[in-house]
Structures are given as structure tokens and as C-alpha cells.
Amino acid sequence: MSQFGLELDHVVIFTAVDAPEAKALEALGLQGFGGVTRHGDLGSASTSFFFSNLLYLELLWIDDEDAARRNFEPLTMNAIPRMNWRKSGASPINLMLRRQPGATDPPPFPVHSVQLPNGASVGFNGEVVAEPCYGVVPEEMSFRGFRANIQDLPHPLGVKNLTGVTIAVQANSLSPIARQLEENSLVKFELGAEPLLTLTFDEGALGKTADARPTLPLVLKF
Numbered sequence: 099m100s101q102f103g104l105e106l107d108h109v110v111i112f113t114a115v116d117a118p119e120a121k122a123l124e125a126l127g128l129q130g131f132g133g134v135t136r137h138g139d140l141g142s143a144s145t146s147f148f149f150s151n152l153l154y155l156e157l158l159w160i161d162d163e164d165a166a167r168r169n170f171e172p173l174t175m176n177a178i179p180r181m182n183w184r185k186s187g188a189s190p191i192n193l194m195l196r197r198q199p200g201a202t203d204p205p206p207f208p209v210h211s212v213q214l215p216n217g218a219s220v221g222f223n224g225e226v227v228a229e230p231c232y233g234v235v236p237e238e239m240s241f242r243g244f245r246a247n248i249q250d251l252p253h254p255l256g257v258k259n260l261t262g263v264t265i266a267v268q269a270n271s272l273s274p275i276a277r278q279l280e281e282n283s284l285v286k287f288e289l290g291a292e293p294l295l296t297l298t299f300d301e302g303a304l305g306k307t308a309d310a311r312p313t314l315p316l317v318l319k320f
Contacts, residue, residue, distance in 0.1 A: 102282040103201035107240045108146075108154045109263060110192035110231075111295060111314060112181040117145050117157040122313040127255025128155075131248065138215035141165030142177070148248055151259040152241050155297070158192070173210040173222040175231050180224070183315075188227040189267060189293045190315060193285060195233065196240035205234045207275045214239075228269040229276055229287075255308065257320045262298030266290030 113119045120130050128147050136143045141162035148154040160166045160181050170177040176188060183190035195205075209221025209232075218239050224231030237243045264286040272280070276287050292315065299320040310316040 102206060102278070102284075103198055103203050104195040104205065104234065104282075104284070105198050106153060106263065106284050107194045107196040107235055107242075108156050109295065109297070110144075110156045110158050110194060111316065112177070112183060112190040112192075113157045113159050113314070114181075115159050115161055117159055119310075119314050120145055120157055122310055123147065123155075123157075123316075126308045126310060126318065127253060128257075128318075129251045129253045131251065139165060140169045140212075140214075141167075142170075147253075148241070148251070149258065149260045149299070150250075151261075152245060153260040154241055155260075156192075156194075169212065170222075173212055173224070175222045175224040176227050177224075177231075179227055180231065183293060186227070187268060189230050189265075191230040191265060191293065191295055192224075193230045193232050193263075193265075193279070194235055195284070196235050196242065197237065207232070207278060209234060223275060226269075226273045226275075229267050229273055230265060232275055232279075255318070255320065256304075257299035257318075259300055260297055261301050262286070262296075262319075264288060264296040264298070266292070266294040266296075268292060 144156045144158040146156045166177050179186040179188035209223050211219045211221045218236045221234045266288045294315050296317045302319045308318040
């Protein structure tokens with residue numbers, strides 16, 4: 099266990115309502131888990147793509163803007179600008195972290211917490227809208243915590259393990275949180291002309307690339 103105490107759990111991309119963009123990922127060869135997860139009365143919902151090494155990609159949307167503003171604005175999540183990222187310039191990405199096994203210390207950066215219907219608490223920091231919103235989930239809400247409930251669905255693309263995450267941000271410099279995550283090898287950041295998430299699978303062993311743009315700001319390397 100590193101002194102940082104956190105590891106990546108999943109990556110979120112904000113989408114249009116009901117995530118029609120999921121079809122583009124399936125066309126590229128990723129197998130969605132199917133169905134929709136409603137987030138209680140928070141005003142959001144999602145659908146996900148799971149990978150073999152306890153990591154996953156979540157497509158998230160706001161289906162009740164009033165509820166989302168009421169619940170997410172106090173968390174500095176900036177959910178509405180992130181969902182409307184093409185117009186707002188905000189990053190449409192969330193990075194959700196979990197504690198490493200055995201770690202009990204509070205997050206090494208400030209978070210604003212929300213209590214969910216199941217009683218669990220999730221902390222967020224999305225103050226820098228050009229960067230992802232950063233979140234920390236409790237063990238029971240991490241993929242490790244609910245893995246037993248997820249059926250293994252092979253991806254037609256042939257990918258198994260998510261082994262690298264690179265995020266391009268529209269900024270002149272990185273925030274202290276971004277630098278912390280990069281220094282501890284959770285993700286890599288680049289300063290770019292537009293938001294972009296690059297996911298590398300299986301260490302990029304085949305040397306291939308699949309591009310989901312312009313539907314999603316996402317590139318797959320495998």
C-alpha cells in the first residue's frame with residue numbers, strides 16, 4: 099500500500115440523457131453491462147462498461163436538472179456544465195477513486211461529501227472545471243465491493259484489463275490534486291486543446307487504436 103492510500107476505481111464521462119453514446123462504444127467493440135442505474139433522487143443515472151481488473155467506465159447523465167443542481171452544486175461537482183461540456187468548456191470527466199486495501203486515512207485532498215440513499219457517503223471536488231471532478235467512494239460502492247454481482251461479459255474488441263488512463267485538459271497548468279494523482283501514478287495528464295480521455299488496455303499490446311470522437315471525447319488504445 100502506498101502512502102497516498104487511494105487507487106482508481108472508475109472513470110466517468112458525462113453524456114446526453116440516456117447515454118445514446120453507449121451505442122458508439124459497442125460499435126467499437128466494448129460490451130456494455132446493460133441496463134440503467136438510477137441514483138436515487140440525486141437527478142442522475144448511468145450505464146457502465148466493466149473490465150477484468152476491477153476498473154470500469156461509467157457513462158453518466160443528468161435526467162433532472164433541478165435535483166442535480168440541488169444535490170451536486172454544494173459538492174462543487176459542476177455537473178450541469180460538465181454535461182454541457184461542448185458549450186461550457188468544462189471537462190466532461192470524473193475520476194472516481196477508492197481506498198487501497200487497509201487504508202483508513204481521509205482523502206489527501208479536500209472533498210465535499212453527500213450521503214446517498216443507502217447511507218454511504220461519497221466525497222467530491224470538482225472546483226476546477228477544466229479538470230475532471232475528483233471523487234472518493236466508500237468500499238461498498240467501489241467495484242471491488244460489488245464485483246460479485248457483476249457478470250463477466252467479454253468485450254468483442256478483445257480487451258481485458260484497463261492499464262492506463264490519460265486525460266487532456268484545457269488549461270495552462272495542473273491543479274495540486276491533478277499533480278498528486280499523477281505523481282502517485284494513478285493517471286497521466288496532458289495540457290490539450292480540448293478535453294480528451296485516453297484509455298489503454300492490456301498495456302497497448304496490439305498497438306491498435308479506436309477513436310470514439312466526435313461522439314465521445316474518448317480514444318481506446320489496445
